[in-house]
Amino acid sequence: MAWNFLLWCGIIFPANIALVASTFYQVLVLTDLEADYVNPYDAASRVNRFIVPEFIGQGVLCAIFLLTGHWFMFLLAVPLTCYHAMLYAKRQHLIDVTEVFSVINAEKKLRWVKLAFYMIVLVIIIFRLTLSGIHLLGMDDDDDLRIFW
Numbered sequence: 338m339a340w341n342f343l344l345w346c347g348i349i350f351p352a353n354i355a356l357v358a359s360t361f362y363q364v365l366v367l368t369d370l371e372a373d374y375v376n377p378y379d380a381a382s383r384v385n386r387f388i389v390p391e392f393i394g395q396g397v398l399c400a401i402f403l404l405t406g407h408w409f410m411f412l413l414a415v416p417l418t419c420y421h422a423m424l425y426a427k428r429q430h431l432i433d434v435t436e437v438f439s440v441i442n443a444e445k446k447l448r449w450v451k452l453a454f455y456m457i458v459l460v461i462i463i464f465r466l467t468l469s470g471i472h473l474l475g476m477d478d479d480d481d482l483r484i485f486w
Contacts (some may be wrong), residue, residue, distance in 0.1 A: 340363045342469040344405060350466060352398050353459050359387045360392075367445045371446065381434045384444075388430055392421040410461070417454060 363384050370380035399418040402411035416441040432444060 342466070342473045344401075344471050345462065345466040349398065350396055350462055353455060353462055355359055355454065356391060356394055356398070356482055357455045359391045359461060360455055363387055364368065364445060364448045364452060367441060371445070377437045378434050381432045381437050385431045385459055389425075390431075392430065393427060410458075410465075413458065413461075417451070438448065 366375065366380050366383045369375045370377065377479050395414070397412060399414040402408075402414055421430070432440070463478075
């Protein structure tokens, strides 16, 4: 049972925090571009720098869920992972500098949806991490859980 707590605390939680931070940074850069604080070349290069690592992180996280038998989390993560794989296979994953202003609203909406998804997953991960900690400490008896209710 200790490996489960270490998995949630040591790998899954930091990976999800990194995905949230990466997506939030991309939203900020696109918002700055929309407000004309940065030029299109800088904005596209800043966003494109984080896209492939985000795709890899999401894929690794999905694979970890599959290999460790966390089926609910795997089924929750697999649609976004498949969407990332589809974008990468079609070579539509990077933002083009010449078309950045025509797709800025769609890209921002996509990143807001991904940020909301990552935040929902983060709440679930915090809940699962708490449950793993309770089980690790041996407080899963009925008498001890009455304290928390």
